[in-house]
Amino acid sequence: MFYLCTPIFIPNLVEKETIYILAIESSCDDTSAAVLHNDKVISNVVATQKIHEEYGGVVPELASRAHQQNIVPVVHQALLKANIDKKQLSAIAFTRGPGLMGSLLVGTSFAKSLALGLHIPLIEVNHMQAHILAHYIDEETSNKPEFPFLAMTISGGHTQIVKVNDYFDMEILGETLDDAVGEAFDKSAKILGLPYPGGPLVDKHAKLGDPKRFPFPKPKVGELDFSFSGLKTSILYFIQRETKKNPKFVEENLDDICASIQYTITNILMDKLKKAVKETGINRIAIGGGVSANSGIRNVLKNAEKNYGWSTYIPKFEYCTDNAAMIGIVGYYKFKKKMFATQEITAKARYVI
Known part of the structure; x- marks a missing residue:
C-alpha cells in the first residue's frame, strides 16, 4: 500500500452526503477538467x-504553453456543464505525475491556487493509477472488477501489468524496458508515412487487412516485461527492404501491413497476460490507457472470456484516453479516506505506482 504524500486530516469533511470533486489532468498534450x-x-x-x-509528435514546450492557454476556459466549461458553483466543490484533484514536467506544472500550480483560494482540500493523483481506477466510475452500463484483479495499462508512454489488491494497494508485475506500446503504434505509422497520431490510423487500416500476411518477430525479454524497440526496428528494415524492390509497396499493401503490425503487438500483450494469469491465479483482467481504445486489443480481450474463462473489463472510450474524469474518481476515493496533500506538493515527471 502506498500514500503518495503526507495526508492532512481535516475532520468532518467526509461526513457530507454530497461530495463534489473538481479534477484537472495536464500530464501530456490534453488539458482536461471534470466534475464528479x-x-x-x-x-x-x-x-x-x-x-x-x-x-x-508532442513538443513539450508547446504543450505547456497550450495548457496555460486552455486551463482556465476548460475548468470554466466543466463547472458550467456540471451546473454547479465553485463554492460547492469539496476538493480539487489533479495529476501530479508521471508526465511532461512543463505540462504537469501548469495543472499542479492551478490546482494548488484554486484549492487555497476556496479553502478546500487538495488531492494529488498518480496518472497511471487513475487509468486503472477509471473502471470504478459509476456507469449504468459498466461492471466494476472485484479485487484482486490484473490491470494492463497501455498508453503512449507506459506499458504495465499491475496486480490490484485494493484502490491504493497496487504492485507492478511487469513493464516495458524501453518503448511503450503506444509509441510502437505511432512510430510504425510514421514509418508507413501516416500522419500523427498514427496509432488510430493503423487500427483503421488493420480492420481491412490480413493480419497474418507479414510475420514480425516477437521480442524475448523477462517473463512479464515488455520491449517494443526491436519490433520497431524490424518493421523499419522490412519496409526499407520491400520498397527497394517495389517503391509502391506500402501504398499497395498498407492494409495488410497495418493488420500484421497490430496482430503482432496484440499477441505480445496477450502472451504476457496469459503468463500473468498463470502465475497469479487471477483471471479478472482490466485494461486502461489510450491504447485500450484499439479495436484489435479490445476484440482479443473480449474473446478471452470464452477462450480462457477470463472476466474482462474495458472502460468507455472517453475514459481510455487522457481525461480528468479518471483523476476525479481517484480523488473521490482519496477524499473518503482523507488522503489530502499539502500546499508544498510538487509535480513529478517520473512517478511510479
Missing part, C-alpha cells in the same frame, strides 16, 4: 492540442 458528484461524472471537458500534428 460522488463517483458519478457530471462533466468531462477535454481540449486537445492540434499543433503537435505539424511536428509528428
Whole structure:
C-alpha cells in the first residue's frame, strides 16, 4: 500500500452526503477538467492540442504553453456543464505525475491556487493509477472488477501489468524496458508515412487487412516485461527492404501491413497476460490507457472470456484516453479516506505506482 504524500486530516469533511470533486489532468498534450458528484461524472471537458500534428509528435514546450492557454476556459466549461458553483466543490484533484514536467506544472500550480483560494482540500493523483481506477466510475452500463484483479495499462508512454489488491494497494508485475506500446503504434505509422497520431490510423487500416500476411518477430525479454524497440526496428528494415524492390509497396499493401503490425503487438500483450494469469491465479483482467481504445486489443480481450474463462473489463472510450474524469474518481476515493496533500506538493515527471 502506498500514500503518495503526507495526508492532512481535516475532520468532518467526509461526513457530507454530497461530495463534489473538481479534477484537472495536464500530464501530456490534453488539458482536461471534470466534475464528479460522488463517483458519478457530471462533466468531462477535454481540449486537445492540434499543433503537435505539424511536428509528428508532442513538443513539450508547446504543450505547456497550450495548457496555460486552455486551463482556465476548460475548468470554466466543466463547472458550467456540471451546473454547479465553485463554492460547492469539496476538493480539487489533479495529476501530479508521471508526465511532461512543463505540462504537469501548469495543472499542479492551478490546482494548488484554486484549492487555497476556496479553502478546500487538495488531492494529488498518480496518472497511471487513475487509468486503472477509471473502471470504478459509476456507469449504468459498466461492471466494476472485484479485487484482486490484473490491470494492463497501455498508453503512449507506459506499458504495465499491475496486480490490484485494493484502490491504493497496487504492485507492478511487469513493464516495458524501453518503448511503450503506444509509441510502437505511432512510430510504425510514421514509418508507413501516416500522419500523427498514427496509432488510430493503423487500427483503421488493420480492420481491412490480413493480419497474418507479414510475420514480425516477437521480442524475448523477462517473463512479464515488455520491449517494443526491436519490433520497431524490424518493421523499419522490412519496409526499407520491400520498397527497394517495389517503391509502391506500402501504398499497395498498407492494409495488410497495418493488420500484421497490430496482430503482432496484440499477441505480445496477450502472451504476457496469459503468463500473468498463470502465475497469479487471477483471471479478472482490466485494461486502461489510450491504447485500450484499439479495436484489435479490445476484440482479443473480449474473446478471452470464452477462450480462457477470463472476466474482462474495458472502460468507455472517453475514459481510455487522457481525461480528468479518471483523476476525479481517484480523488473521490482519496477524499473518503482523507488522503489530502499539502500546499508544498510538487509535480513529478517520473512517478511510479
